[in-house]
Amino acid sequence: MERSIDVVERERMAKMATPTTSNALLLHLRRRLGDWPLFVLLVAPNLLLLAVFTYWPLVYNAYLSLMQWDLISPSKLFVGLENYRFLLEDSEFREVSRNTVVFTVGTVGGTVVLGLLFALLLDQPLRGIALARGVVFAPYVLSGAAVAVFWVNMLNPRFGVVAEVASWLGTVSPDWLNHPRLAMVAVILVYIWKNVGFTTIVYLAGLQRIPKELYEAATVDGAGMLERFRFVTMPQLGPITLFLVVVSTISSFQAFDLIKVLTDGGPVNATTTLLFYIWEQGFVAFNAGRAAAAAVVLFALLAVISLLQVRIGERRVSYD
Amino acid sequence: MPQNLTRRRLLLALGGLSGVALLAACGQQQATPTSAPAMTGGGAAPSPTAAPATSGMATPTAPAVVKTPGSTVKVVYWGSFSGNLGEAEQGMVKRFNESQNEVVVDYQYQGSYEETAQKLTQALAAGTTPDIVLLSDVWWFKFYLNDVLLPLNDLFAANQIDTKDYVDPLIEEGTRKGVIYWVPFARSTPLFYYNKQAWQEAGLPDRGPKTWEEFVEWVPKLVKQEGGKTVRYAFAHPSAASYIAWLFQPVVWQWGGRYSDPDFTIRIQEAPAVEAGRFYLSTVRDGWAVPSKDIVADFVNGAAVAMMASTASLRGITKSASFPVGTSFLPEGPKGFGCCTGGAGLAILKNKPKEIQEAAFKYLAFATSRENTMWWSQNTGYMPVRKSAVQSSEMQQFYQQNPNFKTAVDQLPKTRQQDAARVWIPNGDQIIGKGLERVTVQLEDPGTVFADVAKTLEREAKPVVEQLKRREG
Structure with a gap:
């Protein structure tokens, strides 16, 4: 209980404090963009890894599931839902x-x-x-x-x-x-x-x-x-x-x-x-x-x- | 002190680290071209020294592969052997590297034949293929179909190697429309192995059975039971993963059937093959043969006194068995004798700098030369792939001392290439193998099982037939 009162108090103090000029610019930017830039900066590395190693393979896999391909030949044959039909009947x-x-x-x-x-x-x-x-x-x-x-x-x-x-x-x-x-x-x-x-x-x-x-x-x-x-x-x-x-x-x-x-x-x-x-x-x-x-x-x-x-x-x- | 680590320093350190990583990556990329000095300017342009094959210089010895003396070409070789065979394969590479100073072969073990093929597929997608690769009887054709293997006729001619000296059925298997793609190296056939001690105890003549019929007569003397449990079987069947489809291939022929025609017309569901399957079923149902996950272990430990297995196991089995081991031709079936070839051969990858390909060919030629095929054969049990080696006095002398090694060579002229359904349909080996497991493990009737197998094979053959049409017209 004590701790939360302390936090509220500190936030109130921070709001009251008058900003210096450079801080004012930052504050202005921050008001316009919100926390987005920081959010993007912090999230980007992880998101990039996930995108490359998880989301992209997922999408590519879904694409491959519509093809007939032996993993080597340069061309893939589009077969629609044939692979799914095969699984259903097999x-x-x-x-x-x-x-x-x-x-x-x-x-x-x-x-x-x-x-x-x-x-x-x-x-x-x-x-x-x-x-x-x-x-x-x-x-x-x-x-x-x-x-x-x-x-x-x-x-x-x-x-x-x-x-x-x-x-x-x-x-x-x-x-x-x-x-x-x-x-x-x-x-x-x-x-x-x-x-x-x-x-x-x-x-x-x-x-x-x-x-x-x-x-x-x-x-x-x-x-x-x-x-x-x-x-x-x-x-x-x-x-x-x-x-x-x-x-x-x-x-x-x-x-x-x-x-x-x-x-x-x-x-x-x-x-x-x-x-x-x-x-x-x-x-x-x-x-x-x-x-x-x-x-x-x-x-x-x-x-x-x-x-x-x-x-x-x-x-x-x-x-x- | 932890206070020393400010945000700025951390960032600096991180930047430094990534710089090192970048340098390391660049260094790696640079390392490859330096090991192939003639290769500045990309892979397409052949340098004058790297193309002696087409230049028409009639040099008495094989053309040198590098311009500057003292520099070497590095060749990456992917192989599949472990244990006793792996030691021999590494021994071959070592012999090669020590025999000359122009080419250095870097041998990289990849796992089983299947795993090697899988990794080669991935490597093709990633563009990081080896230069020379060991491919088994069932896998090379897939890569041939996709046109990633180098035609070798010109290199054979340039190095003045007479391809006629290779054992005919073996070199022919890797030849399509007169062009050689796959050179026999570790080629085998199935043999009939038997436990001589058990044979002697049973009062049987010291030879394998002439026919399966004769073997069935011997069986009661070979099987041992203790307290209602069979402790010694007369015969053992391997699993699909241990290539039961390869060992059943000759049996199908012995019964007058086949898996398929060369044009992929499936014939395994027809009466002769089904009859051969019924024979397999009876061996297990009558209690004298056991389906096993490791037939070699069962044989060596005396739990099964006979089996069909590859010549390649000969050296290993002779070493680890505590009893004298005998080998013989496969028994004959109702329609006579039948035996197939198997094993693996060497291929060189396309789309490599000419210099690398020539260096790779040097190794290929070395490993299959008269002297080295003898060395390899004596150390493994694989067959010599050169006629001149088979006929050599050294080999004949070796056979006198090791008669078991001779069985395979004597049997070789009577062998034939396997049916397309097993070797050329992707996964054909496992499709047939799993069908055979249904017979030997689940005791299902081969009539039903082989009909199912035939349907699957027919379906899976379609893309290959189309691909083959595109490839060969």
């Missing part, structure tokens, strides 16, 4: 869309739920908890390719650790990464293993920000452990959950390195997600138009999802 693209939904729901759900669980565990004042926190977070900072190579070896059906453990238990480990259905499960699990550290850390920070008084009050009101979680922890973590879902969804759509090294999108197309498909169409099949059209679809999809999440956030999440 059974492979339908499979890819289905995979993307499964992968996104699996990884976002997995990292958020497990992250909360780990955060609750790691919030306990136990011995060695700092080490445990480090262990949970460690995979997140490893390179995706390294993690994938590690898991390729772990999951090898003939020499891998997982197969070895399975044989102790008297069962047979399937060829996870080369199995029509299990490959997707394996990729999702590895993705969660790598990324759960991030959601855990963010949730942990959120948990530690919840005022102790709220729990005390709830306890006084006779709330048990589950009720405290249901009526204090959950609502307090609302904004963080929203943030994590948005961020995880976007990064899940961008997953590439794990998929490339673990399965190469296979077997057949079992683990090909939308982003992987865009890469494959663009840089393996050299079909720039089709890849660009798929990228536009991905862009639209992400825009809609982000919008929905923000809407839900406004209605459901309390920031108090």
Whole structure:
């Protein structure tokens, strides 16, 4: 309170102060142009970078999506909406869309739920908890390719650790990464293993920000452990959950390195997600138009999802 | 002290920094012309010394590429080999650089064949291409279609290299309408590999099966089970990414079919190819072959006792296997023998200063010369690309000591070029490969699968057919 009075006071003083002549000119200019020149000056470098590396590629990509082009030949063939029509009718693209939904729901759900669980565990004042926190977070900072190579070896059906453990238990480990259905499960699990550290850390920070008084009050009101979680922890973590879902969804759509090294999108197309498909169409099949059209679809999809999440956030999440 | 940093000083410092960056950028641009001294005045005008090919001077030795003695031409070479093969490729460059002092080859590893092609595509857009590039059997044609590869006939003539000494089917693959664009360097064929120890335990003769039928008879002796689990398979199929479409190519021929005609008429959906596919299906369904993401690892570790794989893996496999390795011709199918070529060759980029192209050609000629193709072959398992090398007493002696290396050379006269659908349709290899995964992994019927594959291939072939018409008339 004190501080804001101080600011108002200072502004009043500044207005009353009589300007010198050079200042008068500046003031005059400033009155005419407002804060625009300064605004432009400050914003220009960033805007320029965004324009060159984000907005222009976006526009150019939309243009390419109307072309048939192999990325080398000097001429591009205009085909209108043909690439979009192709995607609509292509059974492979339908499979890819289905995979993307499964992968996104699996990884976002997995990292958020497990992250909360780990955060609750790691919030306990136990011995060695700092080490445990480090262990949970460690995979997140490893390179995706390294993690994938590690898991390729772990999951090898003939020499891998997982197969070895399975044989102790008297069962047979399937060829996870080369199995029509299990490959997707394996990729999702590895993705969660790598990324759960991030959601855990963010949730942990959120948990530690919840005022102790709220729990005390709830306890006084006779709330048990589950009720405290249901009526204090959950609502307090609302904004963080929203943030994590948005961020995880976007990064899940961008997953590439794990998929490339673990399965190469296979077997057949079992683990090909939308982003992987865009890469494959663009840089393996050299079909720039089709890849660009798929990228536009991905862009639209992400825009809609982000919008929905923000809407839900406004209605459901309390920031108090 | 932090007070020392005023706004003015900060701005000055920033200005200074950008100045340095600018200088560095200029310096880089200047560095290129100095390494090619004859190239003042732009790439179009050939300098007198750089054009000996057309000047008609009948010099007994190959024409020199640089005017001033002591100066060197730098050539950038993009290659694709890693591990054992990568060491050999770097060894070749080193041998070249040490053999003379006019040209320095700068070898730059780019990743797999696919990644090299991707990067070359990007480099073409950015105008930062290498001078010489290694392109695989499925990729060179794309760049030929887009007319970015240099015709090499004149350079062969100027350097007095007899192209007839290159093994015919190999050099012919890179020749279009009498013009050579793609020179065989690391060329391979599939071989049948077998685990001699397992063969001996099973009481089988020390040779590969003559036919697939015979192999199927041997299979029960080779497969091992423990507690209801197969711990040793008789055979392994690779994934699409490991080129199953290349290894299935000869099998299709052995069944009397083909992927396509040279004019892109797709034939994979026809009965003979489908029958070959059904054979593949049976190998997995009957439990003796395993679809694997790494057949070489499975073979070397004894989890599969036979496989088809490239000659190029021979050196590596022999080194890492703990048992004696045998190689043989591919087994015959109901319609006899069939085997294809594969691997990669060298190409030089168009639109480069003549001097650079000549320097690049020096390396190309060196790497595929009689002596060096022998060295390369003995160190990798790839086939010698020169007739004179194959017939040389050194090579014959080497074959006596390493009979496995001879299999590929003996098989070579019976090989043929792959069908257009796999090598010339963009992504054709992966389209067929994924279809084969549907058979070997998902156990779908090849009749349905190959019909789907044929539809996709037909669709993807259209732009190539049009492009080819424009290119060759």
